[in-house]
Amino acid sequence: MKTLYKSYAFAKAITESVLYIGILLFTLTSVAQTKVGGVIYDDFGDTVPFANVVFPGSSEGTITNDNGRFYLQSENTYDKVEFSFVGYKTQTIKLDNRVNLNMKVTLETDTAELDAVVVYAGKTSKKNNPAIDILRKVWENRRKNGLSQFKQYQYDKYEKLEFDMNTIDSSLINSKLFRGMEFVFDYADTSRITGKTYLPIFINESLSTVYGDNEINKELDDVKANKNSGFSNNQTLIAFVKDLYNDIDVYDRYLKFFDKSFTSPVGKSGIDTYNYVLRDTAIVDGVEAYNIVYYPRRKGELTFKGDFWVATESYAIKEINMQATKSANINWVKEIYIEQEYDVLNDSLFLITRDYFLSDFALNKKEKSKGIYGKRTTLFNDYKFDIEKEPDFYRRRVNDYDPEIYNRDEAYWDENRLEKLNKDEKQVYTMLDTLKKNKKFKRLYNIGTVLASGYYEFDGFDFGPIFSTFGFNDVEGLRLRAGGRTYFGANDPWRIEGYGAYGFDDKKFKFGIGGKWLLDKQSRLILSGGYRKDVEQLAASLTKTNDVLGRSLASSAIVSAGNNGRLSNIKLGLAAISFEPLYNLEFRLGTSYRKITTANPGFFSLDYFDADSPGGIQSETNQAEVDFSMTYKPGRKTTNYGVDRTVINEGAYPILFLNYSKGFKDLFSSDFDYDKFQFYYSHPIQIGAFGRLTARIEAGKTFGEVPLALLDVIPGNQTYFNVSGSFNTMDFYEFVSDEYLMVNLDHNFNGRIFSRIPGLRDLNLRELVGIKAAYGRISDENVALNASGLNYLAPEDIYWEYSAGVGNIFKVLRIDVSFRGGYNYLPDARQVAVTGSFGFFF
Structure with missing residues (x-):
């Protein structure tokens, strides 16, 4: 019953999310300068999964999914895009337009290349593979990078959680259901990861200072400010979403989120799970780094595809992109995409500076299925080390609620945010305040609340739970039940x-x-x-x-x-x-x-x-x-x-x-x-x-x-x-x-x-x-x-x-x-x- 309760909590959170907006504009509006999308085929007409798509002369790229489909966007302007994969001839296509979303690319088989690098075709070899040799160096040098070098550490953290409705077509927008709420159509944007139109419906921001002590294995996240839009009174939803997006360490063998353990492409278990190919060597943020592409050896497992950059001297991870394969055995989540960036503090010390996590919650994994994006962006700054605190400093208090944390003024946020809100994110606050005053939305919300919580809400009293109304046993026969509870607030x-x-x-x-x-x-x-x-x-x-x-x-x-x-x-x-x-x-x-x-x-x-x-x-x-x-x-x-x-x-x-x-x-x-x-x-x-x-x-x-x-x-x-x-x-x-x-x-x-x-x-x-x-x-x-x-x-x-x-x-x-x-x-x-x-x- 506990597992069912957690599932119920998730269903309740998603239901309430849907009720807060109920729509998405079928338009393409974005500040990005270049967008490409489509499908890559081979010369036999079959799709090519895990192929490389890059803007030439840059480190901006992506990899096709299990079905050969890709989407790539950049804030810079490019006039060419390059497609490649081991065993195929590289193809560069000129871009006549800024937006090209229905491309059909065919890669020709390169017989000479296959003969030269046959060891990397399909399932790559674990022997004599330079990518795996580099990966072994990453394992050897793990303890030389990151917070584990110090007795104590502390840093500032800014976290932004966002919910977006996605993939809603024009027929739904024009339906009777959304009449009277058309104004929300003006707030749509386009995802740089999937290319799908979305509408921001909820943003939660938090500022905190994190303290840690490696000697006593304790950590404390001291929240300084928290600000919500959309679900400002729903602390349960906010906490639930944060729990979905656990912090991860890519060096670990397994990365846990959504109650599942995904095999890390950087961890030691990855060598039996992924194929690795050394693609390039380049300068990334002033650091020379190897670029390694990886993709799963088998379907159906909890795996990713993507690439990562490894510093050539310290063998620390500089950047990594991870996209869950669609064949992964996970429900209600169509897309998972993770980006992490690390910075150089000295010759050997790399620390995380940015962590981005996107998930697409949907009923199925079909390309056109509608869903809800959940996005978390975390920025890290102002690292300090070896400042010792008393052990009692890390003790979790039974009640650490401070109302002042949730009432910081806009001047405070403007001064302390590590990343400024873009125009669309700022407008979400205005849009949701207007939406919650809409009479039709209120009616939809009341219906959804009954379905999600099991209680029908009156002023100060909830009737229910309605799902316990009927019962049966050998003594009572048919049993009818009615009940309720006082409820003025959470x-x-x-x-x-x-x-x-x-x-x-x-x-x-x-x-x-x-x-x-x-x-x-x-x-x-x-x-x-x-x-x-x-x-x-x-x-x-x-x-x-x-x-x-x-x-x-x-x-x-x-x-x-x-x-x-x-x-x-x-x-x-x-x-x-x-x-x-x-x-x-x-x-x-x-x-x-x-x-x-x-x-x-x-x-x-x-x-x-x-x-x-x-x-x-x-x-x-x-x-x-x-x-x-x-x-x-x-x-x-x-x-x-x-x-x-x-x-x-x-x-x-x-x-x-x-x-x-x-x-x-x-x-x-x-x-x-x-x-x-x-x-x-x-x-x-x-x-x-x-x-x-x-x-x-x-x-x-x-x-x-x-x-x-x-x-x-x-x-x-x-x-x-x-x-x-x-x-x-x-x-x-x-x-x-x-x-x-x-x-x-x-x-x-x-x-x-x-x-x-x-x-x-x-x-x-x-x-x-x-x-x-x-x-x-x-x-x-x-x-x-x-x-x-x-x-x-x-x-x-x-x-x-x-x-x-x-x-x-x-x-x-x-x-x-x-x-x-x-x-x-x-x-x-x-x-x-x-x-x-x-x-x-x-």
């Missing part, structure tokens, strides 16, 4: 939420209400409380939580394997206080009172022996409890500073959870004394180009006698959906314990295997494997307490299952097949289970 210091639900089979009304109040922003001291009366499947999860508004998917599964009738009526009241002494480290102290009974008498019993009850048997469990927990989430990124925060990188960080619970007998007629300890740890691990492994371990033990309602149930899954942390071949309440250990390993190869199989590589499918195991015990005293008729069984011989699956089916569907590996002799044991899930993933 940074509200308090919030109240509630819902009501009705089951048409049991003819009972259920409800839940909860509230929380942020008492102190600096420590995030929060007081919370609530009450819930509902039907719940208590056997769907293992690690204990007390959420008065939460409800497991298993409680409302429309279709289930077997009878999902082992449901419980629960009445839960709680109060808690929590705080964060350190960023992402939370402590919580809570108290709760639960009343649990079976929701399906005659089929499922929670009875236990009780000498003080009539007949010696009790059917209701009443329990008062105090719990203390610690949750640590290193690497988690959040936005907003109110009582609710939005997690930006859900599923991409480790989680450590520890909990101690104490049950008190006779307190408010409570039934049992006990002590319970629980431990949970989850860690996603990116294994280079081989995908992501997620390791999860849970353990717990209960000291004292408790009935079935308070025991730990090994989580089964009778739904046809993938549920994290549960066993797909296990039924609910099949195994019960008071002492348990569970291990779960899931690995997603991200298409590493399928990309090498003809017939499968073009489908962009992804391979999934997993294995789960559980061990548990139950005391004789707790077995003897049972009066339910249910045979207590703990997995003392270890219950395990393994799975294989295929993901990214139609880009949204995942199917897993799980196989039972233990306790196959039990009656009605499910040997195989097929489960699926939907989600938007890169």
Whole structure:
């Protein structure tokens, strides 16, 4: 569910982006002086991928994509363009016009050149290749270049994030949808990377000073100013976009962004992934440098094509261009283009001065598909070294929000920007201010907000979530639910939420209400409380939580394997206080009172022996409890500073959870004394180009006698959906314990295997494997307490299952097949289970 939440956050961000403009002008306007574009063919009529396109006498050039298509523009005026590739005759074409966008170029095969350099045709050799010899020198000299030479460092950084709508044709512009908003058509421009017309719709600028200490491996980005247009109140979107564009080091083996690991053309893994060709030697910004062209050896892998310049004396990277190949197994992103430039500080020291990242988000990778450009430009300046700071200087504060940062005047920005805004970027501020006052745009925005957030907004109140309106289970039958929350803004210091639900089979009304109040922003001291009366499947999860508004998917599964009738009526009241002494480290102290009974008498019993009850048997469990927990989430990124925060990188960080619970007998007629300890740890691990492994371990033990309602149930899954942390071949309440250990390993190869199989590589499918195991015990005293008729069984011989699956089916569907590996002799044991899930993933 965490991965799905991240995908939902991305979908929400993109939906809101589209709503803020909804259009693009089909014109070509730009300050560039020369533009060329088209397709390169060979003399057999086939396209030529990865061919070189340059303006003669300059270092300005590009490489054709997988389909032989190219686009190149320059602010300078050129009257010629040159096309070349190993094994073909170089062709120079005279340019009669400033703009030439539909060129069809044919390169003739050069037999003599092929004989002379046959080693570089197609897949280049790794031996006797001067380009790879130079690359090995780059590896040897990496530590001699960059910030790693110094104990401490600091520099000024200017970052500009921009969203642009692209590729909208005239028929859409003239449609009824955009009547009344025609004024935005005046702000279009043309991309120097793709040649497509685009309309800037959002700009975020930030100024900061970055401090780092290599001795203690700490870094701090101290933001001095931040300015937005378009989404000025949407800090979640801004943080989400920034998280997409992580800083990268081209010397690393793998470059991570969009939750994927691309093989770096400069890193040591590149030699097995790319073809390299030494193209030229030239002077770049006063430094003699080698120019090396690279392109992937195989289709379907997460790779780039492009070129880089290497200084001849220090073997440091001077410039690099990287464009992701269209065959790369990544969804919703049609183009990825990266430029980095480095400057010389002395004979051997090179430091990055400019980093440019462009991505084209689209539903598909077709040439004419419409999408949204996301662009990040980062400039670096005023490097200083070996200025030591105290270790506490680098500690991340729990609440570092400073409203002054977001209210700098224009004079401040004019003085401190490292790169001035161009005319179109300046006009975006004016255009969006006007657009947000447009009545038609407001209506479109309201519709999109409902679809994106799941809530219908009123003044100070949100109705929803609308996606939870319908449910079904074997006790309630059809279930209808309605709810809402207070909402005055993303940074509200308090919030109240509630819902009501009705089951048409049991003819009972259920409800839940909860509230929380942020008492102190600096420590995030929060007081919370609530009450819930509902039907719940208590056997769907293992690690204990007390959420008065939460409800497991298993409680409302429309279709289930077997009878999902082992449901419980629960009445839960709680109060808690929590705080964060350190960023992402939370402590919580809570108290709760639960009343649990079976929701399906005659089929499922929670009875236990009780000498003080009539007949010696009790059917209701009443329990008062105090719990203390610690949750640590290193690497988690959040936005907003109110009582609710939005997690930006859900599923991409480790989680450590520890909990101690104490049950008190006779307190408010409570039934049992006990002590319970629980431990949970989850860690996603990116294994280079081989995908992501997620390791999860849970353990717990209960000291004292408790009935079935308070025991730990090994989580089964009778739904046809993938549920994290549960066993797909296990039924609910099949195994019960008071002492348990569970291990779960899931690995997603991200298409590493399928990309090498003809017939499968073009489908962009992804391979999934997993294995789960559980061990548990139950005391004789707790077995003897049972009066339910249910045979207590703990997995003392270890219950395990393994799975294989295929993901990214139609880009949204995942199917897993799980196989039972233990306790196959039990009656009605499910040997195989097929489960699926939907989600938007890169």
